[in-house]
Amino acid sequence: MVSARRGDTLVGAGAPAEHCFFVLEGALRVWRPLADGRRQILAFAFPGDWVGVGELREHNASVEAVAPARAERYPLRSLAAAAAADAGAAAALRELLRAGLEAAQGRILVLGHRNTREKLAAFLLEMSGRLAAGGDAVDLPMSRHDIVDYLGMSPETVCRNFTQLAADGVVALPEPNLVRILRRELLEFIGLWP
Amino acid sequence: MVSARRGDTLVGAGAPAEHCFFVLEGALRVWRPLADGRRQILAFAFPGDWVGVGELREHNASVEAVAPARAERYPLRSLAAAAAADAGAAAALRELLRAGLEAAQGRILVLGHRNTREKLAAFLLEMSGRLAAGGDAVDLPMSRHDIVDYLGMSPETVCRNFTQLAADGVVALPEPNLVRILRRELLEFIGLWP
DNA sequence: CGTCTAGTTGAGTTAGCTCAACGTGAGTGG
DNA sequence: CCACTCACGTTGAGCTAACTCAACTAGACG
Numbered sequence: 001m002v003s004a005r006r007g008d009t010l011v012g013a014g015a016p017a018e019h020c021f022f023v024l025e026g027a028l029r030v031w032r033p034l035a036d037g038r039r040q041i042l043a044f045a046f047p048g049d050w051v052g053v054g055e056l057r058e059h060n061a062s063v064e065a066v067a068p069a070r071a072e073r074y075p076l077r078s079l080a081a082a083a084a085a086d087a088g089a090a091a092a093l094r095e096l097l098r099a100g101l102e103a104a105q106g107r108i109l110v111l112g113h114r115n116t117r118e119k120l121a122a123f124l125l126e127m128s129g130r131l132a133a134g135g136d137a138v139d140l141p142m143s144r145h146d147i148v149d150y151l152g153m154s155p156e157t158v159c160r161n162f163t164q165l166a167a168d169g170v171v172a173l174p175e176p177n178l179v180r181i182l183r184r185e186l187l188e189f190i191g192l193w194p
Numbered sequence: 195m196v197s198a199r200r201g202d203t204l205v206g207a208g209a210p211a212e213h214c215f216f217v218l219e220g221a222l223r224v225w226r227p228l229a230d231g232r233r234q235i236l237a238f239a240f241p242g243d244w245v246g247v248g249e250l251r252e253h254n255a256s257v258e259a260v261a262p263a264r265a266e267r268y269p270l271r272s273l274a275a276a277a278a279a280d281a282g283a284a285a286a287l288r289e290l291l292r293a294g295l296e297a298a299q300g301r302i303l304v305l306g307h308r309n310t311r312e313k314l315a316a317f318l319l320e321m322s323g324r325l326a327a328g329g330d331a332v333d334l335p336m337s338r339h340d341i342v343d344y345l346g347m348s349p350e351t352v353c354r355n356f357t358q359l360a361a362d363g364v365v366a367l368p369e370p371n372l373v374r375i376l377r378r379e380l381l382e383f384i385g386l387w388p
Numbered sequence: 389c390g391t392c393t394a395g396t397t398g399a400g401t402t403a404g405c406t407c408a409a410c411g412t413g414a415g416t417g418g
Numbered sequence: 419c420c421a422c423t424c425a426c427g428t429t430g431a432g433c434t435a436a437c438t439c440a441a442c443t444a445g446a447c448g
Contacts, residue, residue, distance in 0.1 A: 032303060040303045054292045061299075083284065090277065090284040097291035098248045104298035105255075109226060109234050111305040112346030116404065144427065152306030157404055159428055176427060310436070338395065348437055353396055370395060 002073050004028075004065035010051075011063040017055035019073045023047050026069025027141040031149065032061045041150040043103065044142065046130055053079065053096050067141035111152055114191075119151045120161045121191025124171065124179060136181040144176070196267050198222075198259035204245075205257040211249035213267045217241050220263025221335040225343065226255045235344040237297065238336065240324055247273065247290050261335035305346055308385075313345045314355045315385025318365065318373060330375040338370070 002021070004010055010021060013032060021028075028045040030052075042061055045051045051063055055076065083090035110122050124138065132138045140147075148155045166173045170187050172180040181187055196215070198204055204215060207226060215222075222239040224246075236255055239245045245257055249270065277284035304316050318332065326332045334341075342349050360367045364381050366374040375381055 032299075034303070034307055038307060040306050042299050042302055054295045056292065056296075060296075080285075083288070084281045087278045087281075087284065090281065090288070091274075094277070094284070094288055094291060097288060097295055098250065101248045101291055101295045101298060102250075102254075104295060104302060105226075105236050108236055108298060108301050108305060109228070111302060112234050113228055113232060143425095154405055155427080156406085156429085160404090163428075349395080350397085350438085351436055354436095357396075 002071050004069045004071070006065055006068055008065045009062060010065065010071070011059050011061075013059060013062040015059050017052070017057060017059050017076055020050060020052035020055070020076055020079065021045075021063070021071040021073055023049050023051065024070040024072060026071075027066040028063055028069055028071070029066050029142065029146060029150075030061045030063050039149040040152070041146060042107075043100075044130075044146075044150070050096050052076075053093065054100060066143075066146060116151075116153050116157050117161050117164070118191050119153065120147075120158065120165065121170075121187050123147065123151060123191075124165075124181065125187060125191050127179075128181060136184065138179045138181065140177045140179060196265050198263045198265070200259055200262055202259045203256060204259065204265070205253050205255075207253055207256040209253050211246070211251060211253050211270055214244060214246035214249070214270055214273065215239075215257065215265040215267055217243050217245065218264045218266060220265075221260040222257055222263055222265070223260050223336065223340055223344075224255045224257050233343040234346070235340060236301075237294075238324075238340075238344070244290050246270075247287065248294060260337075260340060310345075310347050310351050311355050311358070312385050313347065314341075314352065314359070315364075315381050317341065317345060317385075318359075318375065319381060319385050321373075322375060330378065332373045332375065334371045334373060 002010060004026070010028065011019075023045050025047055028051060029041050030043045030045060031039045031041040033039060043051075044066065045063075051071075052059060053076075079089075079093060083093050110119055114122065127140060128134060128136065128138050131140070142150075144155055144158055148158050151158070162171075162173060165171045165187075168186075170181075170183050170190070172182055174180065195218075196204060198220070204222065205213075217239050219241055222245060223235050224237045224239060225233045225235040227233060237245075238260065239257075245265075246253060247270075273283075273287060277287050304313055308316065321334060322328060322330065322332050325334075336344075338349055338352055341352050345352070356365075356367060359365045359381075362380075364375075364377050364384070366376055368374065
């Protein structure tokens with residue numbers, strides 16, 4: 001079991017890959033540093049998500065707490081041992097990797113062919129599904145800066161698009177991190193895949 | 195065994211996921227249609243690559259031949275059966291998914307935070323590694339249009355950046371599809387991850 | 389010899405970036 | 419308790435990278 005405060009590092013990029021995590025509470029970001037000092041956030045992890053099960057020799061991404069978080073920590077070699085001994089465990093591990101691959105492919109679609117407004121709409125829909133069980137009141141645990149590094153845009157552009165979506169009546173923003181989806185059908189029209 | 199001419203479809207998006215492929219010869223593209231009629235190419239597959247091993251109920255992407263191709267076709271359920279019966283096969287299948295996930299994460303980095311010149315440089319380095327075993331003479335089997343849909347840019351921009359790289363002496367382009375890397379260290383400086 | 393497609397180049401437009409300023413709330417120290 | 423700082427979020431102004439529209443060339447093919 002690991003507890004982390006906001007901003008704590010669970011795993012540093014480049015560290016030997018010994019453990020993976022199962023998130024119990026809070027939110028994590030998985031990110032890689034870029035040459036120019038910026039970050040690409042590969043994924044956010046929320047309760048019920050696994051992190052780091054696909055690492056080989058070393059972690060190629062850092063894992064940090066976006067919000068206060070608790071997670072269970074498992075040695076990777078014990079997962080591999082379980083997979084070698086039990087076909088059911090192997091299938092479960094395979095399914096985790098498959099789901100991660102599918103999610104990454106969804107990200108490729110969004111990052112490759114969407115403009116900023118569409119990226120943000122897709123992001124909000126994703127967060128609605130993952131944080132609010134598809135509900136309309138989404139309390140974002142991550143900062144604007146995190147969203148910036150997740151979607152590959154500038155902070156000003158993220159902010160302007162939030163403002164624009166609110167001005168258009170698609171969402172309400174009572175607080176910066178509190179999004180209420182007012183017109184889901186519009187948000188889906190803007191951001192839904194493909 | 196499947197043989198495909200240039201442009202042939204091996205799998206249509208939405209078809210029930212019954213088979214996967216092991217490429218013997220040629221080149222395939224794996225892509226998803228977008229709402230506006232464009233395509234996002236998720237991956238190219240070359241000899242030695244697997245395609246479609248991570249599909250669940252239905253193929254969420256089409257697979258087409260970019261160049262005349264031959265591939266072996268395996269029923270997905272026979273792979274699952276092999277994985278259930280043999281821990282070694284299960285580990286091999288897991289490794290395929292893991293490698294696919296890692297590749298997809300690399301794509302996220304490139305699509306999220308790179309400009310067109312850097313995307314193209316990264317693409318050429320990837321193709322050098324995969325098609326020419328890291329050598330400098332790369333014969334691209336795919337059209338400019340495919341590169342466009344792989345990197346998420348316009349055909350004019352792809353073309354201009356090819357021209358620019360050639361003008362800068364980084365590559366030579368004796369023919370549109372034949373790239374000779376003249377100054378690899380420069381190309382890596384432009385396009386290398388992170 | 390005409391037609392068609394892929395590739396390239398030019399010209400003008402715009403989406404999203406950078407630079408800059410400003411407001412606000414949370415800490416922090418006097 | 420107040421003053422100060424600092425990070426975060428937001429808004430404005432201007433710039434530029436990349437897009438769209440358009441034209442042209444060269445090779446493929448009937």
